[in-house]
Amino acid sequence: MLEKVKELYREIEHYTVDTKDQLEQFRLRFVSRKGIITELFESLKAIPQEDRRAVGQELNGLKNFALERFQSYTQLLEEQASASAAGPAVDLTLPSTPNLTGTQHxxxxxxxxxxxxxxxxxxxxxxxxxxxxxxxxxxxxxxxxxxxxxxxxxxxxxxxxxxxxxxxxxxxxxxxxxxxxxxxxxxxxxxxxxxxxxxxxxxxxxxxxxxxxxxxxxxxxxxxxxxxxxxxxxxxxxxxxxxxxxxxxxxxxxxxxxxxxxxxxxxxxxxxxxxxxxxxxxxxxxxxxxxxxxxxxxxxxxxxxxxxxxxxxxxxxxxxxxxxxxxxxxxxxxxxxxxxxxxxxx
Missing domain, CATH: 3.30.930.10 (Bira Bifunctional Protein; Domain 2)
Known part of the structure; x- marks a missing residue:
């Protein structure tokens, strides 16, 4: 069980999220109620009583790690979407563009x-x-x-x-x-x-x-x-x-x-x-x-x-x-x- 937890840590750490679809796949695999971490919590029943406490702590840590990564990816994608809607970033170090005013007829x-x-x-x-x-x-x-x-x-x-x-x-x-x-x-x-x-x-x-x-x-x-x-x-x-x-x-x-x-x-x-x-x-x-x-x-x-x-x-x-x-x-x-x-x- 502990070896499986370590593998999931490594998988989450190296998981790449660049799009909303990838974010949704991450949620389904690690965060959702039917995800792999939830399945590990359900399999605690098969762990001997003396080892169950230590394994449970490792699973809680894995769960929190997955939630933090999910929230971080979500915030990053929202910021990218806002920046794209607002247009390219303004470089304040560039010289200003002259304001072209009109003239009377x-x-x-x-x-x-x-x-x-x-x-x-x-x-x-x-x-x-x-x-x-x-x-x-x-x-x-x-x-x-x-x-x-x-x-x-x-x-x-x-x-x-x-x-x-x-x-x-x-x-x-x-x-x-x-x-x-x-x-x-x-x-x-x-x-x-x-x-x-x-x-x-x-x-x-x-x-x-x-x-x-x-x-x-x-x-x-x-x-x-x-x-x-x-x-x-x-x-x-x-x-x-x-x-x-x-x-x-x-x-x-x-x-x-x-x-x-x-x-x-x-x-x-x-x-x-x-x-x-x-x-x-x-x-x-x-x-x-x-x-x-x-x-x-x-x-x-x-x-x-x-x-x-x-x-x-x-x-x-x-x-x-x-x-x-x-x-x-x-x-x-x-x-x-x-x-x-x-x-x-x-």
């Missing part, structure tokens, strides 16, 4: 800068829906029924009257709809800018896109004149593009302003000498502006005999292209990391 950088400039002049930020009715997008702004912008080649219509809808539902073509809603809700004085996305049914190219961003401005109060408009835009241009930038106003026409003017600045690329960007003129258009038409004020419930105002609008993409000399509008929507990383730290 150039359009977001320009938008935030525009907002900060106008906030310093007392303008707040207003927002409105991108899915709009014909009245807020066209009708209240004095667009005639036969205006080309109402046709399908310029506007994305969602529902047309002829298709069973009582009103035309469309994707807004400018953020002027926010001006109308603002004048309907609030009484003058009003001084707000309206940045946001707009949509037009145009072919995508280096200079045009079906989705782009605008920021429009509105100031309505008593005794607001064209000089206030010029002073506001002069300040904006100098703050955005630099004090050496020249600005000019050209007479123009918009249905919702009278008089109206388009805003040009001296080309930032050729410094006014003439290049392909400015078409050899030395000037680049950045915005449209004018005094709010009295009929537009009346459409919104504001007395045009008591209040006047000015409005302006500019494309954020155009401002960004001029500010950072980007020559292809499509780069703003392609999410090319090589392009976006050029704006880190701005």
């Amino acid at each position: 150039p359009l977001s950088i320009t938008r935030q800068r525009i907002i900060r400039i106008f906030e310093r002049m007392g303008f707040n930020v207003a927002d409105g829906p991108e899915i709009e009715t014909d009245w807020y997008n066209f009708g209240a702004l004095n667009f005639p029924d036969n205006h080309p912008a109402r046709e399908m080649q310029d506007t994305f219509f969602i529902e047309k009257k002829s298709e069973g809808s009582e009103i035309d539902i469309l994707l807004r073509t400018h953020t002027s709809n926010v001006q109308i809603r603002l004048m309907e809700r609030q009484k003058p004085p009003l001084r707000s800018i309206m940045p946001g996305r707009v949509y037009r049914n145009e072919a995508i190219s280096a200079r045009a896109h079906c989705l782009f961003h605008q920021v429009e401005g509105l100031y309505v109060d008593r005794n607001v004149g064209f000089k206030d408009l010029k002073d506001t835009l002069y300040y904006f241009v100098k703050e955005m593009f630099g004090k050496d930038t020249k600005i000019r106003f050209r007479p123009s026409y918009f249905p919702f302003t009278e008089p109206s003017a388009e805003i040009d600045i001296s080309c930032l690329i050729c410094k006014g000498e003439g290049c392909n960007v400015c078409k050899q003129t030395g000037w680049v258009e950045i915005a449209g502006s004018g005094m709010v038409d009295p009929q537009v004020l009346a459409n919104c419930g504001i007395d045009p005999d008591e209040f006047t105002g000015f409005a302006f609008g500019m494309g954020i993409e155009r401002i960004t292209m001029l500010k950072y000399q980007v020559r292809d509008l499509r780069l703003f929507t392609e999410n090319d990391v090589r392009f976006l990383r050029q704006f880190e730290g701005l």
Whole structure:
């Protein structure tokens, strides 16, 4: 019996457990109730009475030895499973990997800068829906029924009257709809800018896109004149593009302003000498502006005999292209990391 116990000691000591199946085989052979150690305890009855005590002590020692080995193997396999689930161990002596942070989109950088400039002049930020009715997008702004912008080649219509809808539902073509809603809700004085996305049914190219961003401005109060408009835009241009930038106003026409003017600045690329960007003129258009038409004020419930105002609008993409000399509008929507990383730290 004692010789058998010594053999089992040696067997347990040299037993290798690397998997759960091997651990289970170890348990069945040595630890379970039907294992070989249990069988030896049952065979004690055949041992002479004077030797039974010593043999029993040896069997208890063997049993405890087998249980310790079983628990040790179990703990080792659990630790290996946890380490495998957590991934490879981290070597703290290795040099750290740089934390690759992202960067703001150039359009977001320009938008935030525009907002900060106008906030310093007392303008707040207003927002409105991108899915709009014909009245807020066209009708209240004095667009005639036969205006080309109402046709399908310029506007994305969602529902047309002829298709069973009582009103035309469309994707807004400018953020002027926010001006109308603002004048309907609030009484003058009003001084707000309206940045946001707009949509037009145009072919995508280096200079045009079906989705782009605008920021429009509105100031309505008593005794607001064209000089206030010029002073506001002069300040904006100098703050955005630099004090050496020249600005000019050209007479123009918009249905919702009278008089109206388009805003040009001296080309930032050729410094006014003439290049392909400015078409050899030395000037680049950045915005449209004018005094709010009295009929537009009346459409919104504001007395045009008591209040006047000015409005302006500019494309954020155009401002960004001029500010950072980007020559292809499509780069703003392609999410090319090589392009976006050029704006880190701005």
